[in-house]
Amino acid sequence: MTAIDTKIKPRSARKNTRPVWDEEPSLLGKLVKALFLICYGAAIVLPIWAVVATSFASEQSLTAAGGNLLLIPTDVSLAAYQEIFDGGALTKSLILTIGLTVGGTALSMVLTIGAAYGLSRPGSLLHRPLLMLVLFTFLFAPGLYPSFLVVQKLGLFDNYLSIILPMALSAFNLIVLRSFFMNSVPTELLDAARMDGAGEFRTLFKIVLPMSKAILAVIALFYAVGYWNIYFSAVLYIPGLDTQPIQVVLQRMLMSTQGLPGAAANVSQYQSAAPDSALKMAVVVCTIIPIVIMYPFIQKHFTKAVITGAIKG
Amino acid sequence: MAALQTSAPPASPGQERRVIVRRKRTVAQRFRSDWPLLLMTLPAMAQLAVFFYWPSAWNIIAFMDYSPHRAFWDNPLVGFAWFERLFANPYFTPALLNTLKYSFANLLFLFPLSIILALVMHSVVSTKVRSVFQSIVYLPYFFSWVLVVTVFVQTLGSDGLVSNWLLGLGGDRLSFTSNPDTFLFLAWLQWAWKDAGWGMIIFLAALASINPSLYEAAAVDGASRWRRMWHITLPGIRPVIVLLLILHIGGILTVGFEQYQLQRDAIGYQTTEVLDTFIYYRSVIGTEGPSFGTAAGLFKGVIGLILVLVANNVAHRLGEQGIYQKS
Numbered sequence: 010m011t012a013i014d015t016k017i018k019p020r021s022a023r024k025n026t027r028p029v030w031d032e033e034p035s036l037l038g039k040l041v042k043a044l045f046l047i048c049y050g051a052a053i054v055l056p057i058w059a060v061v062a063t064s065f066a067s068e069q070s071l072t073a074a075g076g077n078l079l080l081i082p083t084d085v086s087l088a089a090y091q092e093i094f095d096g097g098a099l100t101k102s103l104i105l106t107i108g109l110t111v112g113g114t115a116l117s118m119v120l121t122i123g124a125a126y127g128l129s130r131p132g133s134l135l136h137r138p139l140l141m142l143v144l145f146t147f148l149f150a151p152g153l154y155p156s157f158l159v160v161q162k163l164g165l166f167d168n169y170l171s172i173i174l175p176m177a178l179s180a181f182n183l184i185v186l187r188s189f190f191m192n193s194v195p196t197e198l199l200d201a202a203r204m205d206g207a208g209e210f211r212t213l214f215k216i217v218l219p220m221s222k223a224i225l226a227v228i229a230l231f232y233a234v235g236y237w238n239i240y241f242s243a244v245l246y247i248p249g250l251d252t253q254p255i256q257v258v259l260q261r262m263l264m265s266t267q268g269l270p271g272a273a274a275n276v277s278q279y280q281s282a283a284p285d286s287a288l289k290m291a292v293v294v295c296t297i298i299p300i301v302i303m304y305p306f307i308q309k310h311f312t313k314a315v316i317t318g319a320i321k322g
Numbered sequence: 323m324a325a326l327q328t329s330a331p332p333a334s335p336g337q338e339r340r341v342i343v344r345r346k347r348t349v350a351q352r353f354r355s356d357w358p359l360l361l362m363t364l365p366a367m368a369q370l371a372v373f374f375y376w377p378s379a380w381n382i383i384a385f386m387d388y389s390p391h392r393a394f395w396d397n398p399l400v401g402f403a404w405f406e407r408l409f410a411n412p413y414f415t416p417a418l419l420n421t422l423k424y425s426f427a428n429l430l431f432l433f434p435l436s437i438i439l440a441l442v443m444h445s446v447v448s449t450k451v452r453s454v455f456q457s458i459v460y461l462p463y464f465f466s467w468v469l470v471v472t473v474f475v476q477t478l479g480s481d482g483l484v485s486n487w488l489l490g491l492g493g494d495r496l497s498f499t500s501n502p503d504t505f506l507f508l509a510w511l512q513w514a515w516k517d518a519g520w521g522m523i524i525f526l527a528a529l530a531s532i533n534p535s536l537y538e539a540a541a542v543d544g545a546s547r548w549r550r551m552w553h554i555t556l557p558g559i560r561p562v563i564v565l566l567l568i569l570h571i572g573g574i575l576t577v578g579f580e581q582y583q584l585q586r587d588a589i590g591y592q593t594t595e596v597l598d599t600f601i602y603y604r605s606v607i608g609t610e611g612p613s614f615g616t617a618a619g620l621f622k623g624v625i626g627l628i629l630v631l632v633a634n635n636v637a638h639r640l641g642e643q644g645i646y647q648k649s
Contacts, residue, residue: 053515151380
């Protein structure tokens with residue numbers, strides 16, 4: 010958090026003081042600004058807080074509150090979390106989602122690092138045509154049906170690999186990492202390594218990667234968030250499998266609360282002793298937690314990555 | 323690029339020397355020194371080939387009467403018949419109009435909101451307030467749409483938090499998570515909740531790159547706060563605004579699938595049908611078949627390609643950098 014301050018704000022050097030040339034805003038202006046920020050912040054924080062509070066609620070307190078969500082918990086019950094981690098369908102779904110996230114991120118990083126380094130040397134063999142092949146993906150999208158067809162042709166339909174492989178490479182991340190390699194790793198260092206007889210692989214692993222830890226972590230986290238939030242590819246590619254990613258499970262639970270068709274048949278496997286709302290909110294909390302854990306790190310470094318990517322892309 | 327085309331005649335003596343130096347290295351020699359780089363690039367290229375270029379090539383079936391039960395070359399070519407059928411489909415025009423509606427609504431609403439948030443944040447002097455607020459507002463950007471919709475139903479739905487308060491106060495339940503007439507407003511709230519903070523961060527970063535001495539000089543010359551904003555701040559973030567606009571225009575027919583699919587049953591398909599859901603429900607799991615869905619996707623892809631090139635060209639003409647530079 011502090012790191013982003015120093016990076017983002019030109020005023021950080023002044024440390025909480027208004028520069029002499031800047032006139033003091035009017036009281037009204039200050040009030041309006043404060044009110045705006047407080048309302049905006051509250052609109053984001055309160056629902057999240059209510060979700061967390063409800064996930065710990067017992068049946069009685071929920072009935073007393075008369076609804077699906079409560080702001081002030083009167084007692085704490087862990088029934089919902091016991092339900093999630095008791096080894097049933099929800100546990101399987103969480104384990105699957107963690108597996109997809111870890112496996113997918115690892116594969117994505119291998120692809121991204123390799124291509125980013127391989128394409129970081131203008132003038133190397135085939136450099137320009139290969140780079141064009143990557144950049145073209147920004148301009149055109151192959152379309153939903155052809156992608157679906159290819160997954161079918163490869164025999165990956167109803168196979169968990171169909172979640173990971175089609176989204177394994179983000180051209181955006183590749184370009185961001187490539188421009189980092191090109192601009193932030195000193196060429197002298199690379200030349201020195203080559204003089205000492207280090208091959209490209211050795212240079213990559215011993216010099217370039219250790220210098221790029223922060224940006225690698227940010228890119229990995231972006232990939233991880235992408236895999237963790239997988240919903241549409243699961244709907245599209247693995248509709249027939251029993252164990253679904255956690256977002257799909259959450260969607261089915263949501264549909265059943267709203268009394269909508271389409272989920273009724275599937276949702277019975279998630280019903281439990283814990284209050285319905287509490288269970289659902291506990292699933293929501295489980296999907297939020299990894300993101301909240303990763304968040305401070307993303308926050309610390311990612312703005313820079315976004316901006317370099319946007320400018321150099 | 324020109325320097326690599328060794329067959330091109332040299333324009334000047336200086337250039338000639340450079341070309342000759344490059345000519346010394348044959349392809350075989352370059353391969354001998356560069357093969358590790360190619361090997362590293364290979365897995366990513368394989369992924370692109372299989373999951374980007376292969377499906378792109380499959381778009382050809384938009385011009386065929388494609389059936390998965392025939393050998394590929396036995397599928398007859400039918401020209402633009404599927405596109406005619408697409409445009410004649412009674413659900414297509416509403417889906418296209420909805421897509422444009424949500425796309426423009428998003429542009430007109432989210433852009434100014436992000437800029438306003440960034441300007442307000444930029445004017446806050448206390449670093450503590452700024453860092454706390456920043457941390458809060460762009461957290462939801464990393465949430466999935468499933469989660470966002472769930473939170474909205476739980477808070478603003480007919481059994482949700484706000485409905486309960488209203489009931490307690492003697493009012494009525496809210497119905498607007500299931501009301502097609504107010505869906506646009508609901509979508510606005512969802513964008514504001516999920517994405518505005520992200521936009522704010524991008525604009526804040528752009529604001530940070532403006533040289534503070536410009537403000538000081540303007541203030542010394544007697545420019546008021548508003549004039550400084552108009553003459554320094556807005557021109558300073560113009561390149562970023564243009565960049566994001568181009569990207570948005572290229573994606574004008576891509577509004578995302580999940581937000582609309584997730585609320586389809588509650589709101590009704592008439593209101594939430596966008597091109598992506600149209601392709602999914604009519605073709606992938608519907609009865610219209612592969613060629614129809616492919617034609618719809620290709621229509622979308624080609625329009626997006628044209629729009630992004632045109633927008634970028636216009637940006638160049640206006641003297642902006644755009645997404646790529648003329649080389």
